[in-house]
Amino acid sequence: MEQGNKITVTTPLLPDLDEFNDLLKEIWASKWITNNGQYHQQLEEALCQYLKVPYISLFTNGTLPLLTALQALNIQGEVITTPYSFVATTHSIWWNGLTPVFVDIDPANCGIDPDRIEEAITPRTSAIMPVHCYGKPCDVQRIQQIADRHGLKVIYDAAHAFGVETDGKSILQWGDMSTLSFHATKVFNTVEGGALICHDAATKKHIDYLKNFGFENETEVVAPGINGKMDEIRSAFGLLNLAKVDAAIEHRHQVAIRYREALRDVPGIRFFDDMPEVRHNYSYFPIFVNADEYGMTRDKLYETLRQHGILGRRYFYPLISTFGDYRHLPSANPDNLPVATRIADEVICLPMHHELTHQEQQRILDIIISH
Numbered sequence: 001m002e003q004g005n006k007i008t009v010t011t012p013l014l015p016d017l018d019e020f021n022d023l024l025k026e027i028w029a030s031k032w033i034t035n036n037g038q039y040h041q042q043l044e045e046a047l048c049q050y051l052k053v054p055y056i057s058l059f060t061n062g063t064l065p066l067l068t069a070l071q072a073l074n075i076q077g078e079v080i081t082t083p084y085s086f087v088a089t090t091h092s093i094w095w096n097g098l099t100p101v102f103v104d105i106d107p108a109n110c111g112i113d114p115d116r117i118e119e120a121i122t123p124r125t126s127a128i129m130p131v132h133c134y135g136k137p138c139d140v141q142r143i144q145q146i147a148d149r150h151g152l153k154v155i156y157d158a159a160h161a162f163g164v165e166t167d168g169k170s171i172l173q174w175g176d177m178s179t180l181s182f183h184a185t186k187v188f189n190t191v192e193g194g195a196l197i198c199h200d201a202a203t204k205k206h207i208d209y210l211k212n213f214g215f216e217n218e219t220e221v222v223a224p225g226i227n228g229k230m231d232e233i234r235s236a237f238g239l240l241n242l243a244k245v246d247a248a249i250e251h252r253h254q255v256a257i258r259y260r261e262a263l264r265d266v267p268g269i270r271f272f273d274d275m276p277e278v279r280h281n282y283s284y285f286p287i288f289v290n291a292d293e294y295g296m297t298r299d300k301l302y303e304t305l306r307q308h309g310i311l312g313r314r315y316f317y318p319l320i321s322t323f324g325d326y327r328h329l330p331s332a333n334p335d336n337l338p339v340a341t342r343i344a345d346e347v348i349c350l351p352m353h354h355e356l357t358h359q360e361q362q363r364i365l366d367i368i369i370s371h
């Protein structure tokens with residue numbers, strides 16, 4: 001039975017239509033609509049400033065930077081990663097002809113468990129691809145120590161971590177590279193889009209060749225690149241959205257505060273509190289349902305919410321390691337992934353976005369509290 005209007009898990013941040021129209025007119029007048037135009041350059045510069053990183057390369061979505069990072073770093077053999085993510089993380093490894101090796105997660109942040117990484121390293125391992133799940137920073141220091149000890153590269157899938165900082169510094173400065181997604185469902189969006197963050201000018205140059213078919217100039221191709229270029233229209237859209245993103249994050253913060261206050265004393269419902277010295281982006285609000293203590297399974301609560309028009313999402317269920325060919329990998333065995341398997345059965349991401357109203361939030365909370 002449907003009651004009231006639907007409440008979706010998120011809604012895209014949109015630029016002011018008149019302002020966007022003004023930029024479109026300029027693009028129309030210039031007739032420069034893609035290939036490193038002025039808005040593309042402006043957005044890269046503005047993002048470097050906002051994100052406090054020196055080098056960023058824009059892409060047309062958030063999956064191509066993952067594919068390109070593995071190419072740019074010439075990763076071979078096996079890549080250690082998490083099964084608790086969006087499928088694109090593992091797909092990028094697979095598309096490079098590499099073997100993903102799944103490692104269990106830490107329930108404290110839903111990121112890869114550093115205590116389990118070393119036992120998964122073999123002579124074929126060449127990289128670790130962790131995810132800052134829900135924008136919660138991974139244990140970056142320990143991951144780097146392990147990588148250094150074994151001579152491994154680290155590529156962070158930071159698709160959820162736009163604007164996240166620890167001790168006033170960008171989380172994107174960690175590892176060899178980090179990737180972002182600017183998909184419509186993310187905190188900051190360019191409709192579709194993404195970025196690859198690296199730490200030196202030569203690498204940025206190489207990445208920029210790789211996202212333009214490998215062209216170094218008109219006649220030379222330095223490597224088998226791909227077409228990952230962001231166009232002028234979406235770059236302009238992103239520039240306008242960037243000016244609105246802080247207010248959006250602050251609204252999300254207030255939503256998170258209200259969820260926590262209301263759910264703090266509900267038995268069987270666990271959620272994350274803020275971490276000290278971290279600037280969070282409140283990209284998601286996952287709750288974890290312990291069926292015994294709560295008196296209802298996660299799936300029953302998920303369906304009950306749906307019947308009331310509240311469209312939470314089970315991010316991340318099922319685990320990536322259960323899909324297609326991945327499930328045949330030895331590391332995909334659920335016995336190897338007990339924490340991820342349990343959490344995938346407990347999680348619901350509640351509606352979380354910059355337009356969620358008090359009334360809507362109360363409708364959601366009433367159902368969870370009075371089940």
Ligand SMILES: *Cc1c(COP(=O)(O)O)cnc(C)c1O
Nearest residue numbers: 061062063086088159181182183
């Ligand atoms: C959204 C997302 C991606 C992929 O981004 P697209 O822009 O949709 O290609 C990759 N990894 C994670 C963890 C994501 O959430």
